[in-house]
Amino acid sequence: MKPTLQAVADAVGVSRSTVSNAYSRPDQLSATLRERILDAARQLGYPGPNPTARSLRRGFVGSIGVLFTSQLSYAFTDPFAVRFLAGVGAAAERHGTSMLLVPLPPAVTDARRAVENAAVDGFCVYCVADEEWALDVIRQRGLPFVSTAARDDAGADERFVGIDERAAARSVAAHVAGLGHRRVALLADSVLPDAPAGPLTVAGVDQVPHPTTRGRLSGFADAFAEVGLDWAELTLVNVPGNSRPAAAAAIAGLFDQPAPPTAVLAGSDVLALGVLDALAARPAHDRPAVSVTGFDDVPEAAAAGLTTVRQPAEEKGRIAAELLLDPPADAAAGHVLLPTALVVRSSTGPVPRS
Amino acid sequence: MKPTLQAVADAVGVSRSTVSNAYSRPDQLSATLRERILDAARQLGYPGPNPTARSLRRGFVGSIGVLFTSQLSYAFTDPFAVRFLAGVGAAAERHGTSMLLVPLPPAVTDARRAVENAAVDGFCVYCVADEEWALDVIRQRGLPFVSTAARDDAGADERFVGIDERAAARSVAAHVAGLGHRRVALLADSVLPDAPAGPLTVAGVDQVPHPTTRGRLSGFADAFAEVGLDWAELTLVNVPGNSRPAAAAAIAGLFDQPAPPTAVLAGSDVLALGVLDALAARPAHDRPAVSVTGFDDVPEAAAAGLTTVRQPAEEKGRIAAELLLDPPADAAAGHVLLPTALVVRSSTGPVPRS
DNA sequence: GATCCAGTCTGTATCGATACAGAGACTAGC
DNA sequence: GCTAGTCTCTGTATCGATACAGACTGGATC
Numbered sequence: 001m002k003p004t005l006q007a008v009a010d011a012v013g014v015s016r017s018t019v020s021n022a023y024s025r026p027d028q029l030s031a032t033l034r035e036r037i038l039d040a041a042r043q044l045g046y047p048g049p050n051p052t053a054r055s056l057r058r059g060f061v062g063s064i065g066v067l068f069t070s071q072l073s074y075a076f077t078d079p080f081a082v083r084f085l086a087g088v089g090a091a092a093e094r095h096g097t098s099m100l101l102v103p104l105p106p107a108v109t110d111a112r113r114a115v116e117n118a119a120v121d122g123f124c125v126y127c128v129a130d131e132e133w134a135l136d137v138i139r140q141r142g143l144p145f146v147s148t149a150a151r152d153d154a155g156a157d158e159r160f161v162g163i164d165e166r167a168a169a170r171s172v173a174a175h176v177a178g179l180g181h182r183r184v185a186l187l188a189d190s191v192l193p194d195a196p197a198g199p200l201t202v203a204g205v206d207q208v209p210h211p212t213t214r215g216r217l218s219g220f221a222d223a224f225a226e227v228g229l230d231w232a233e234l235t236l237v238n239v240p241g242n243s244r245p246a247a248a249a250a251i252a253g254l255f256d257q258p259a260p261p262t263a264v265l266a267g268s269d270v271l272a273l274g275v276l277d278a279l280a281a282r283p284a285h286d287r288p289a290v291s292v293t294g295f296d297d298v299p300e301a302a303a304a305g306l307t308t309v310r311q312p313a314e315e316k317g318r319i320a321a322e323l324l325l326d327p328p329a330d331a332a333a334g335h336v337l338l339p340t341a342l343v344v345r346s347s348t349g350p351v352p353r354s
Numbered sequence: 355m356k357p358t359l360q361a362v363a364d365a366v367g368v369s370r371s372t373v374s375n376a377y378s379r380p381d382q383l384s385a386t387l388r389e390r391i392l393d394a395a396r397q398l399g400y401p402g403p404n405p406t407a408r409s410l411r412r413g414f415v416g417s418i419g420v421l422f423t424s425q426l427s428y429a430f431t432d433p434f435a436v437r438f439l440a441g442v443g444a445a446a447e448r449h450g451t452s453m454l455l456v457p458l459p460p461a462v463t464d465a466r467r468a469v470e471n472a473a474v475d476g477f478c479v480y481c482v483a484d485e486e487w488a489l490d491v492i493r494q495r496g497l498p499f500v501s502t503a504a505r506d507d508a509g510a511d512e513r514f515v516g517i518d519e520r521a522a523a524r525s526v527a528a529h530v531a532g533l534g535h536r537r538v539a540l541l542a543d544s545v546l547p548d549a550p551a552g553p554l555t556v557a558g559v560d561q562v563p564h565p566t567t568r569g570r571l572s573g574f575a576d577a578f579a580e581v582g583l584d585w586a587e588l589t590l591v592n593v594p595g596n597s598r599p600a601a602a603a604a605i606a607g608l609f610d611q612p613a614p615p616t617a618v619l620a621g622s623d624v625l626a627l628g629v630l631d632a633l634a635a636r637p638a639h640d641r642p643a644v645s646v647t648g649f650d651d652v653p654e655a656a657a658a659g660l661t662t663v664r665q666p667a668e669e670k671g672r673i674a675a676e677l678l679l680d681p682p683a684d685a686a687a688g689h690v691l692l693p694t695a696l697v698v699r700s701s702t703g704p705v706p707r708s
Numbered sequence: 709g710a711t712c713c714a715g716t717c718t719g720t721a722t723c724g725a726t727a728c729a730g731a732g733a734c735t736a737g738c
Numbered sequence: 739g740c741t742a743g744t745c746t747c748t749g750t751a752t753c754g755a756t757a758c759a760g761a762c763t764g765g766a767t768c
Binding site: 002045047048049050051052053054055056061062063071072073075076077082083085086089090092093096097098099100101102103105113114116117118119137140141142303 | 356399401402403404405406407408409410415416417425426427429430431436437439440443444446447450451452453454455456457459467468470471472473491494495496657
């Protein structure tokens with residue numbers, strides 16, 4: 001068994017408090033005694049104060065949780081999520097805080113338990129799907145958190161960092177509409193829970209549960225409404241999961257229909273890249289000239305020439321962690337909207353006249 | 355203040371133990387009492403057992419640390435590290451364990467403290483630079499760990515997952531040597547601590563402190579020795595930090611020298627991609643036909659047509675975590691060598707005759 | 709010579725749970 | 739009717755530290 005602080009105290013002949021002070025409050029004892037204590041500790045093989053015991057007594061842990069409301073392994077697959085993590089990491093580094101990545105089991109009961117059991121001082125919640133239950137647990141625990149998806153029921157005091165999803169989506173859709181496209185497909189991840197891959201009819205965009213997806217789809221719809229296109233005239237395509245192959249599979253059939261879309265607006269770059277994959281997979285002579293747009297501007301987008309909306313991924317993570325670790329006194333400052341920018345590249349062009 | 359387990363016990367009129375059991379050992383009490391307890395807990399707003407207190411009493415935490423002996427933010431920049439993390443994450447997910455990413459302050463004393471204070475049950479050590487001090491701290495704490503770099507002084511009982519760096523490097527170098535290249539530059543990260551960027555003279559490859567770098571350089575040297583080229587005849591180029599821009603900057607000047615290298619063997623794909631960047635940055639008419647090889651086969655390498663050595667990144671992370679979380683009874687099984695494969699793409703070719 | 713003070717160190721209470729032995733109550737078996 | 743065994747639940751000890759109030763020492767101050 002590893003020696004405890006008590007053992008060191010006994011060896012030196014001082015009280016536990018003094019040994020504790022030798023580690024945590026060097027100004028509370030003389031330098032010589034401190035040296036004697038540290039020497040004895042070294043000799044005994046004392047590894048220093050037990051982090052868990054220390055956390056218990058102190059009342060804080062020194063690490064923040066990052067919650068992906070999805071498989072943890074997904075987080076490392078999505079380049080946007082990776083940049084976000086990098087941002088969180090940079091802020092954590094600055095604050096001398098660790099990051100705890102908590103994998104969530106598929107069953108909600110187990111997932112709740114996982115969030116309840118995480119030894120952290122707060123959470124950055126990266127929203128992939130509906131995360132209301134997770135926020136409930138966190139509130140219940142009385143822990144601070146920062147979320148990255150606008151929610152309908154957000155309390156005024158809840159911290160948030162994100163973008164104006166709707167306006168950003170509108171900007172890229174307006175670009176596409178401006179190019180003359182009127183047969184348009186909108187591609188999004190998990191439009192409705194458990195919906196199958198492929199075209200999907202949804203009465204109105206307000207039926208879409210996930211706020212981020214809803215926001216982006218609304219923005220797309222806004223831009224086309226302005227050129228006289230109804231929601232019902234847009235083709236909505238569901239992708240179960242934000243991945244290139246899933247997107248490619250979901251979109252593939254669409255191009256063989258009678259009046260195929262001339263433009264595909266994807267809810268993320270990953271999905272858009274999947275669409276490009278699907279197109280590239282067709283023989284050159286049978287490859288329709290489709291305009292494709294993404295969302296996020298991940299590193300891969302530039303290489304693929306993807307027209308997209310840029311949002312600062314790393315910044316988002318960094319600010320999320322900063323809001324958590326160093327909360328602004330002013331509640332309004334806890335609500336950060338980041339700028340976005342339309343990035344036009346080669347993946348969009350005018351409607352081919354055929 | 356949040357209510358404690360005691361408060362719930364008092365409210366229901368049972369002992370603390372029983373409430374504890376209601377959460378952690380449901381089979382130890384009747385279903386009806388358990389329901390009463392959980393109801394009361396809900397009513398009081400009891401958030402469930404405090405994770406820290408539970409860890410202290412139980413003697414384990416339920417999370418593993420991932421240690422990058424470099425800036426944490428670096429980890430998210432290096433695509434190989436990200437794949438490694440994904441693998442660790444997948445294994446952690448399977449075991450219901452969290453991952454703690456511990457940022458290390460630049461000063462070694464502070465870094466030691468950070469490792470001492472991490473509340474984890476063990477470490478996966480991803481070796482970027484010299485990490486002996488970190489392993490010392492972990493040993494001192496009596497925690498299990500898995501390292502990913504072969505070390506000279508590894509105890510027989512210490513777990514490890516990695517590749518035969520030397521043999522793998524040799525395979526790609528043999529390919530280059532086979533193409534006839536004899537004016538060759540070897541590019542590596544942090545060949546010597548604090549060495550400047552650019553060509554560097556090192557008496558022998560055994561002078562290189564970092565085992566991974568040394569292993570790869572040795573492999574390169576092996577292959578060229580076989581075709582009669584001495585270590586001294588190879589140009590060694592140091593890059594301070596494993597990044598594309600750093601590599602580009604370190605190599606840039608080399609191509610303007612009297613007898614420029616016809617091949618550059620990089621110690622990692624990231625460095626190799628940096629070399630390609632440096633070449634691409636030159637005007638087309640002044641762009642030497644240089645063969646470039648990498649190491650790792652990160653996702654970006656395929657797109658760039660980079661000849662490289664593949665090592666299974668995700669697998670490495672997954673196995674590292676598995677070895678930690680589910681240690682094999684047999685000590686020998688704790689030492690895993692992964693397969694590697696030479697991947698020849700378009701970035702290498704025969705020496706241009708001119 | 710009393711007072712004050714800064715500098716050191718100690719002792720006790722506490723952080724919030726879980727482990728484990730064991731006490732009662734009840735059912736079974738013979 | 740007695741022993742054994744099963745279910746529930748309780749009580750005490752313990753995990754390993756830190757906080758905080760206070761005790762002691764030895765000068766400096768007036």
